[in-house]
Amino acid sequence: MKKVFMALMAVAVLVGAVYGAPKAKVRIALIIESTVDDKGWGQAMHDAIMAVQKKYGAALVEYNYSEKMKPVDAGSAARQYASRGFDIVIAHGAQFKNLVLELCEEFPKTTFSFGTNAEIGPKNVFTYMPMSEETGYVNGIIAGMVTKTNVIGIVGPVDAGDSARFNRGFILGVKAVNPKADIKVAFTGSFADYVKAAELAHTQVKANADVLTGAAQQATGALRAVAEYKDKPIWWVGQDTLQITMPEGFKVIAAASYDYSAVIEVMIDKRQAGVLGGESIPLSFTNKGFVFKYNDKVGAVLTAAIRKAADKALADITTGKLKIDWAPVKY
Amino acid sequence: MVNFLTNILILGVPFSVALLLAGLGEMFNQRAGVFNLGCEGIMAMGAFLAFMPPYFLAGSMPAGMANLVGILVAMAAGALMGLVFALVTVTFRAPQGIAGIGLHMLGWGTAGTLFRHFVGGVTGVPGIQTLPIPFLSGIPFLGPVLFNHNPLVYLAFLLVPAAWYLLFKTPWGLKVRSVGTYPRAADTMGINVNRVRYQALALGGAMAGLAGAYLSLAQAKMFADDLVAGRGFIAVALVYFGRWHPVGILGGALLFSLAQSLQLSIQVAGIDFPYEFAVMLPYVLVIVVLALSGKSKMASPTDLGKPYNREQRV
Numbered sequence: 001m002k003k004v005f006m007a008l009m010a011v012a013v014l015v016g017a018v019y020g021a022p023k024a025k026v027r028i029a030l031i032i033e034s035t036v037d038d039k040g041w042g043q044a045m046h047d048a049i050m051a052v053q054k055k056y057g058a059a060l061v062e063y064n065y066s067e068k069m070k071p072v073d074a075g076s077a078a079r080q081y082a083s084r085g086f087d088i089v090i091a092h093g094a095q096f097k098n099l100v101l102e103l104c105e106e107f108p109k110t111t112f113s114f115g116t117n118a119e120i121g122p123k124n125v126f127t128y129m130p131m132s133e134e135t136g137y138v139n140g141i142i143a144g145m146v147t148k149t150n151v152i153g154i155v156g157p158v159d160a161g162d163s164a165r166f167n168r169g170f171i172l173g174v175k176a177v178n179p180k181a182d183i184k185v186a187f188t189g190s191f192a193d194y195v196k197a198a199e200l201a202h203t204q205v206k207a208n209a210d211v212l213t214g215a216a217q218q219a220t221g222a223l224r225a226v227a228e229y230k231d232k233p234i235w236w237v238g239q240d241t242l243q244i245t246m247p248e249g250f251k252v253i254a255a256a257s258y259d260y261s262a263v264i265e266v267m268i269d270k271r272q273a274g275v276l277g278g279e280s281i282p283l284s285f286t287n288k289g290f291v292f293k294y295n296d297k298v299g300a301v302l303t304a305a306i307r308k309a310a311d312k313a314l315a316d317i318t319t320g321k322l323k324i325d326w327a328p329v330k331y
Numbered sequence: 332m333v334n335f336l337t338n339i340l341i342l343g344v345p346f347s348v349a350l351l352l353a354g355l356g357e358m359f360n361q362r363a364g365v366f367n368l369g370c371e372g373i374m375a376m377g378a379f380l381a382f383m384p385p386y387f388l389a390g391s392m393p394a395g396m397a398n399l400v401g402i403l404v405a406m407a408a409g410a411l412m413g414l415v416f417a418l419v420t421v422t423f424r425a426p427q428g429i430a431g432i433g434l435h436m437l438g439w440g441t442a443g444t445l446f447r448h449f450v451g452g453v454t455g456v457p458g459i460q461t462l463p464i465p466f467l468s469g470i471p472f473l474g475p476v477l478f479n480h481n482p483l484v485y486l487a488f489l490l491v492p493a494a495w496y497l498l499f500k501t502p503w504g505l506k507v508r509s510v511g512t513y514p515r516a517a518d519t520m521g522i523n524v525n526r527v528r529y530q531a532l533a534l535g536g537a538m539a540g541l542a543g544a545y546l547s548l549a550q551a552k553m554f555a556d557d558l559v560a561g562r563g564f565i566a567v568a569l570v571y572f573g574r575w576h577p578v579g580i581l582g583g584a585l586l587f588s589l590a591q592s593l594q595l596s597i598q599v600a601g602i603d604f605p606y607e608f609a610v611m612l613p614y615v616l617v618i619v620v621l622a623l624s625g626k627s628k629m630a631s632p633t634d635l636g637k638p639y640n641r642e643q644r645v
Contacts, residue, residue, distance in 0.1 A: 034556075035447065035556065037447065037451055037452035037453075038452065038453060038555075039452050039453050043452070068443075068556075153599065159606065184598075184599045184600075184601060185598075185601075186595060186598030186599045186606065187598065187606045187610065188610070189606070189607070189610030189611075190560070192555075192556075192557045192560070193557070193560045194453075194551050194553065194555050194557070194558055194560075195546055195550055195551045195560060195562075196560070196591075198550065198551050199342065199346055199550075199591065199592070199595060200595050200598075200599075202342055203338070203342055203592070203595040203596055203599050204599055206338040206341070206342065207338070207596070207599045207600070209599075217453070217555075220453050220553065220555070221551055221553065221555075224455045224551060224552055224553045227455070228552070242452075246454065246455070247454065247455055248455060331601075
């Protein structure tokens with residue numbers, strides 16, 4: 001345990017040393033299709049920018065955002081931000097790829113960013129890609145050890161992007177500790193249909209699943225459905241730590257979150273060094289792009305053995321000892 | 332296999348309720364000659380307003396009472412929005428399609444904005460709990476499928492014969508059908524066409540509000556911006572599907588929700604079938620049945636979508 005702690009500390013010191021305060025004022029704009037308080041995708045990026053702003057002060061980091069932007073509306077918002085002199089315009093979603101690629105030529109001095117996407121974009125476009133197989137794997141370890149029925153359910157939005165990586169990492173995590181577990185993967189076909197996510201969660205429970213997980217903002221609907229089985233041992237492992245603090249948190253054993261602060265800080269640093277884009281920034285445990293929390297109030301279900309196994313996986317991933325080969329996983 | 336099919340039915344029945352309630356309400360609208368595409372917006376407002384009393388009054392009044400207040404507020408707001416729609420389309424004779432889209436945007440936007448102002452982020456409420464019916468819920472197979480749900484499920488299914496009775500066996504129902512079929516003749520007979528249309532739209536709005544309340548209090552037990560997620564539009568389509576008859580609408584709502592339950596169960600069962608096609612299944616099925624049932628003897632209200640002007644020469 002001491003070695004693990006030392007390794008984590010070493011990585012933390014290395015990562016922490018990378019970023020410095022901006023040398024001049026940076027103006028950041030965020031465009032999202034959902035809202036900044038969606039307890040999911042949009043809020044994770046908003047909170048990260050707010051954290052960076054808090055760290056360096058509003059005098060150095062100016063921040064504006066536009067919510068509920070469909071791709072057709074987002075173009076005019078992004079254009080306004082760019083023409084008003086914003087330095088970094090983040091269109092948070094892969095659906096904004098085309099508009100970013102179009103605008104980046106018109107505003108060559110503005111840094112644009114969109115994700116999730118691992119492609120290397122034009123020289124003034126950063127992409128970012130959460131390596132969600134890592135959070136999926138740790139959650140999978142917990143799910144595999146918690147299940148009594150040996151049936152585990154995934155409430156997915158669509159099988160693409162970081163959700164696809166999360167699911168596959170989750171399956172690898174479960175199989176690492178419980179090879180006999182039956183993992184039922186199903187999708188709602190939507191990121192924001194909370195009702196359908198709840199319907200799918202109920203379907204999973206009827207099929208005997210006793211541990212569920214899911215990504216995207218719709219996961220709140222699935223967690224709400226799990227909370228309806230108040231007195232039954234049906235549990236949730238989450239992809240957003242805010243779920244632990246929700247009224248339904250009594251069902252959440254542990255959860256991971258994206259911390260986009262690392263992405264924001266890299267973009268600020270690179271831009272001030274004259275690099276406006278042309279890179280893809282990963283989000284991982286190693287660069288502190290993920291946060292992982294246990295729910296200490298969940299009770300006896302979270303045993304010391306589970307914590308130990310999850311901690312070990314977390315440490316091995318963080319130090320690079322454990323590489324998760326998620327791509328070949330089929331379901 | 333029996334368990335697989337039973338679970339599809341157990342889950343499919345409650346899935347159908349929001350569509351059934353909104354569909355029955357929309358049926359009254361359309362039977363009176365007005366189609367209300369704003370159903371989705373009314374459902375959004377209903378979902379939001381029903382959510383508010385249990386959220387804010389938790390602890391200060393019994394949960395059941397707070398839920399009831401929420402439902403009544405949602406229905407009242409739905410009726411009010413129906414009346415606003417009537418003012419625009421019946422009195423001012425605005426195009427019903429455009430006005431409906433406007434009402435949808437108004438309801439959706441207002442609900443989302445007020446929710447963020449008064450509540451903030453996505454959160455839940457205890458909601459309406461399951462109420463198994465004594466003895467009946469213990470019947471093998473039928474018990475869990477039909478008699479082990481929350482009270483709004485039973486209410487919704489009881490509203491089907493009630494709506495049939497109201498529409499086909501009461502003087503008011505006859506007036507509704509006549510103003511939607513031949514308003515000039517109805518006017519000649521002394522029926523106030525506009526008044527009946529106002530009443531039908533208020534009733535339809537109240538039922539859409541109730542459908543929204545069902546989503547936020549009984550099905551999802553939470554509120555979020557996009558909670559309704561197109562179900563209001565599906566309800567409008569189900570009225571055509573059901574040939575403007577309560578039993579037909581019940582059939583459509585059940586077909587859609589059972590198909591939904593089936594596709595989710597197929598995915599969970601791990602049957603090798605692309606999920607992209609699975610999620611399309613309910614929608615494709617409704618379109619196919621709608622296309623095949625085009626020559627049904629139950630024709631649409633002949634004056635559907637046409638504003639009535641007694642001064643206009645025919």
